[in-house]
Amino acid sequence: MSTVATPRGRSSQRRTRCKCAGGGGGDRAAACCFNPLRSLFRCPGRGRGRRSRSRSRHTTPSKVRDASVAGGVEQQSEEPSFFVYAMPNQGGGDGVTADHSKKKKKKKHSKPRLPSIRSCFRGKKNKERKANAAAVVARRQALTPAPSLVTHPPHSPSTPEKTQAATPSATQPPSPAVTENGRTNSPATPNRIIPATPRPGKHSTSSASAPSPFPPQWQQPKQVEGLEIVEVATGERLSAHDVGLIEMVGSSADVSAESSVKSSLDYANDPPQQLTVSSKRKPAVVKVTEPTRVWLNGNAVKGKAGERFTGPPVAGEADELWAHDIACSRVHAVMLAETSWAKRTPSATILMAAATSQSFLSPAPNPLLRPRILPFPAGGSVSLRGRRPAFPSVAAASTSMASSESEERKETKLWGGRFEEGVTDAVEGFTESISYDWQLYKYDIMGSKAHASMLAAQGLITAGDKDIILEGLDQIEKLIQDGKFEWRTDREDVHMNIEAALIEKVGEPAKKLHTARSRNDQIVTDLRLWCRDAIDKILFRIKQFQVSLVLLASKYVDLIVPGYTHLQRAQPVLLPHLLLSYVEQLERDAGRLVNCRERLNFCPLGACALAGTGLPIDRFKTAKDLKFTAPMKNSIDAVSDRDFVLEFLAANSIAAVHLSRIGEEWVLWASEEFGFLTPSDSVSTGSSIMPQKKNPDPMELVRGKSARVFGDLMTVLTLCKGLPQAYNRDLQEDKEPLFDSVKAVLGMLEVCTEFAQNISFNSKRIQSSLPAGYLDATTLADYLVKKGVPFRTSHEIVGRSVALCVSKNCQLAELGLDDLKSVHPVFEGDVYEYLGVENAVNKFISYGSTGSEQVKKQLEDWRTQLGISS
Ligand SMILES: N/C(=N\CCC[C@H](N)C(=O)O)N[C@@H](CC(=O)O)C(=O)O
Numbered sequence: 001m002s003t004v005a006t007p008r009g010r011s012s013q014r015r016t017r018c019k020c021a022g023g024g025g026g027d028r029a030a031a032c033c034f035n036p037l038r039s040l041f042r043c044p045g046r047g048r049g050r051r052s053r054s055r056s057r058h059t060t061p062s063k064v065r066d067a068s069v070a071g072g073v074e075q076q077s078e079e080p081s082f083f084v085y086a087m088p089n090q091g092g093g094d095g096v097t098a099d100h101s102k103k104k105k106k107k108k109h110s111k112p113r114l115p116s117i118r119s120c121f122r123g124k125k126n127k128e129r130k131a132n133a134a135a136v137v138a139r140r141q142a143l144t145p146a147p148s149l150v151t152h153p154p155h156s157p158s159t160p161e162k163t164q165a166a167t168p169s170a171t172q173p174p175s176p177a178v179t180e181n182g183r184t185n186s187p188a189t190p191n192r193i194i195p196a197t198p199r200p201g202k203h204s205t206s207s208a209s210a211p212s213p214f215p216p217q218w219q220q221p222k223q224v225e226g227l228e229i230v231e232v233a234t235g236e237r238l239s240a241h242d243v244g245l246i247e248m249v250g251s252s253a254d255v256s257a258e259s260s261v262k263s264s265l266d267y268a269n270d271p272p273q274q275l276t277v278s279s280k281r282k283p284a285v286v287k288v289t290e291p292t293r294v295w296l297n298g299n300a301v302k303g304k305a306g307e308r309f310t311g312p313p314v315a316g317e318a319d320e321l322w323a324h325d326i327a328c329s330r331v332h333a334v335m336l337a338e339t340s341w342a343k344r345t346p347s348a349t350i351l352m353a354a355a356t357s358q359s360f361l362s363p364a365p366n367p368l369l370r371p372r373i374l375p376f377p378a379g380g381s382v383s384l385r386g387r388r389p390a391f392p393s394v395a396a397a398s399t400s401m402a403s404s405e406s407e408e409r410k411e412t413k414l415w416g417g418r419f420e421e422g423v424t425d426a427v428e429g430f431t432e433s434i435s436y437d438w439q440l441y442k443y444d445i446m447g448s449k450a451h452a453s454m455l456a457a458q459g460l461i462t463a464g465d466k467d468i469i470l471e472g473l474d475q476i477e478k479l480i481q482d483g484k485f486e487w488r489t490d491r492e493d494v495h496m497n498i499e500a501a502l503i504e505k506v507g508e509p510a511k512k513l514h515t516a517r518s519r520n521d522q523i524v525t526d527l528r529l530w531c532r533d534a535i536d537k538i539l540f541r542i543k544q545f546q547v548s549l550v551l552l553a554s555k556y557v558d559l560i561v562p563g564y565t566h567l568q569r570a571q572p573v574l575l576p577h578l579l580l581s582y583v584e585q586l587e588r589d590a591g592r593l594v595n596c597r598e599r600l601n602f603c604p605l606g607a608c609a610l611a612g613t614g615l616p617i618d619r620f621k622t623a624k625d626l627k628f629t630a631p632m633k634n635s636i637d638a639v640s641d642r643d644f645v646l647e648f649l650a651a652n653s654i655a656a657v658h659l660s661r662i663g664e665e666w667v668l669w670a671s672e673e674f675g676f677l678t679p680s681d682s683v684s685t686g687s688s689i690m691p692q693k694k695n696p697d698p699m700e701l702v703r704g705k706s707a708r709v710f711g712d713l714m715t716v717l718t719l720c721k722g723l724p725q726a727y728n729r730d731l732q733e734d735k736e737p738l739f740d741s742v743k744a745v746l747g748m749l750e751v752c753t754e755f756a757q758n759i760s761f762n763s764k765r766i767q768s769s770l771p772a773g774y775l776d777a778t779t780l781a782d783y784l785v786k787k788g789v790p791f792r793t794s795h796e797i798v799g800r801s802v803a804l805c806v807s808k809n810c811q812l813a814e815l816g817l818d819d820l821k822s823v824h825p826v827f828e829g830d831v832y833e834y835l836g837v838e839n840a841v842n843k844f845i846s847y848g849s850t851g852s853e854q855v856k857k858q859l860e861d862w863r864t865q866l867g868i869s870s
Pocket of ligand 1: 493517518
């Protein structure tokens with residue numbers, strides 16, 4: 001059965017008024033005036049009469065009303081501007097749309113619809129004439145997979161014969177819907193995070209059981225597979241070409257049109273709650289029967305004059321680039337198919353037709369593009385930051401708990417005694433952290449074990465209870481590692497998930513674990529332990545990169561390269577000297593991390609909420625068991641501060657600066673212009689269009705990822721700056737940037753290492769480039785200084801010598817002694833021992849310089865320090 005839809009979109013999109021004559025004067029005109037597609041499509045406020053007459057073969061507005069009624073929809077008094085249909089993106093469903101397009105094309109468009117779009121633009125100049133020239137039909141690709149959809153609207157103007165009865169069982173949204181905070185709340189979420197469960201109390205928000213307190217237009221719509229917007233007056237749907245044109249126009253010519261398409265996407269991804277769908281694959285349309293309200297530019301536009309609604313913005317999957325990418329490909333394919341060349345060339349036509357075929361238009365969803373499930377990171381590695389949380393996928397197929405099951409379960413929170421009702425789904429989704437802090441599980445369990453042992457040692461729990469707790473925690477850890485643990489968002493975070501699971505598993509003894517402990521000291525203990533390990537991992541990767549650099553340096557001991565300042569040729573340097581300069585920088589990066597690790601390695605556990613406890617705990621024991629240096633001295637400080645996170649992120653940021661600079665240098669050197677290094681294919685990528693290209697993407701991304709590392713630091717700095725002392729929930733936000741930064745830096749180091757292992761320096765090219773730039777000029781100045789000439793004077797003399805070379809188009813070493821003497825008589829025959837890059841390099845003798853002896857020594861030192869055997 002059909003029900004009323006509540007379209008929604010984004011707020012605060014750009015919206016301008018239609019300049020149609022009807023502008024706000026009548027109901028239809030009002031709808032038009034807030035229709036951002038107005039520049040493309042007929043303004044109902046103006047062209048209605050004519051259109052209705054001229055297209056009377058299509059469903060009339062009254063028929064559409066009938067259709068809605070037939071679908072069980074309570075009718076609004078106003079005619080709809082558009083209908084929105086959802087379409088499947090799999091299999092047969094597409095056939096409907098493809099057929100439809102074909103049919104339409106046959107019937108009405110011997111030529112593609114470009115002329116009608118052109119007429120839309122002409123319509124800007126001549127609205128009266130063009131007001132009834134275009135229909136609004138927007139269709140978007142399915143954004144998430146679903147086994148099947150859907151139904152066709154009863155009395156659909158285009159394909160009424162395909163109408164299907166609604167199947168209530170199929171009314172579930174096909175895929176995870178994303179809420180405003182970016183968390184998925186769909187029951188279909190295919191992972192082990194169990195979504196919000198209905199709770200007792202008046203805020204229970206199960207859509208099935210309790211009506212939303214919001215008026216329909218503000219309710220969170222669910223997700224559908226795709227959509228069509230059908231102009232009611234004509235019943236016309238959009239062909240692929242229409243969509244393309246809308247998008248092209250929207251992106252290049254008409255911002256409002258673009259955003260309207262985006263609004264449509266929002267709608268597609270956050271469809272009305274009461275969509276009617278059937279389990280049949282064909283025909284593939286979901287009817288949305290909110291006839292007078294259309295979400296445009298993030299605003300619900302009511303058909304009724306001037307009545308508008310602005311709902312909260314929605315983060316839908318349509319915001320994800322892959323959906324837009326598919327749409328753009330579709331536009332492009334259609335454009336290709338319609339070129340006159342394609343039409344004249346049978347093979348091209350076939351190719352293009354294939355490109356625009358339904359499988360292309362509605363590709364099977366690629367599971368890799370579904371970011372909600374990420375592989376469970378083995379060994380406690382970190383996951384993506386994000387609005388899209390990294391959920392453990394953990395054997396979802398075998399053990400996943402159906403969300404419907406979980407919805408039936410009602411659990412009192414661990415703090416349930418004080419509360420009469422549960423939080424709303426929105427609050428639960430907004431406040432949970434389990435979607436990312438599950439990564440702390442190993443440390444949380446470690447802390448709990450140390451705590452339980454301490455409680456037992458202090459006689460606060462029995463040895464038997466301790467053993468049961470430890471055994472239970474071991475089992476839970478195993479479950480997590482095996483991907484069999486059920487993470488629940490209604491248990492908020494890693495602490496409560498594990499504690500609640502432990503209580504479920506071992507009963508009463510587990511209820512004693514939280515004695516003399518709070519989540520405030522627990523989380524910061526977990527975090528310090530996590531940081532400690534993360535630092536160790538980064539230190540290891542730094543060392544790997546250093547080793548690679550030293551090995552590279554050892555391979556090119558004698559290779560002289562131009563040294564640059566201001567990116568202008570300056571002086572010759574030995575390549576190993578340059579490579580070892582990176583090694584030195586990395587060593588300081590490591591040093592900062594080591595210092596940070598030392599400073600953070602103090603134990604907050606036992607600080608409890610903020611004030612400590614009146615129970616006789618032994619914080620020294622816990623600290624020792626967890627391999628902390630000592631317990632933190634001040635319990636308020638222990639739970640308050642995240643300076644260790646900041647320090648870590650700052651150290652990461654500085655390391656990222658260094659890595660980014662290496663990235664930049666190697667990207668430059670790999671360019672045709674420099675041609676100094678060649679990355680192997682294994683660390684290069686190609687171009688989708690330019691067959692000859694080989695891009696050093698990994699190093700570009702090393703440079704690029706530094707940006708997010710800096711951003712992570714900035715996030716936590718900003719997070720912490722305004723907090724009053726002791727724990728504040730804001731601090732929960734420290735984790736994602738922390739995880740993100742560590743992940744990025746680890747990745748950067750890994751890729752740099754691999755790049756270093758897979759590049760070769762082009763000695764010939766480098767050597768042939770050396771004569772340019774008078775790299776030996778400064779050495780010549782040193783020669784004159786050795787001859788007793790004051791440096792300023794020698795600088796002047798060499799400057800004139802270079803000018804002479806420029807006039808003669810030669811190198812300094814190519815000047816005859818007479819030439820040099822003509823500049824200054826101080827030059828003698830020994831001057832040639834200083835000229836030329838080899839001579840110049842050999843003259844460097846200062847400590848740490850690029851002189852061969854110095855570099856050899858540096859290299860040896862590093863090999864020893866890094867344990868590289870000869
Ligand atoms: N809610 C709370 N701490 C939550 C800490 C864990 C949180 N997921 C985080 O990551 O910071 N503090 C309570 C005490 C508690 O829940 O243990 C309070 O101070 O009132």
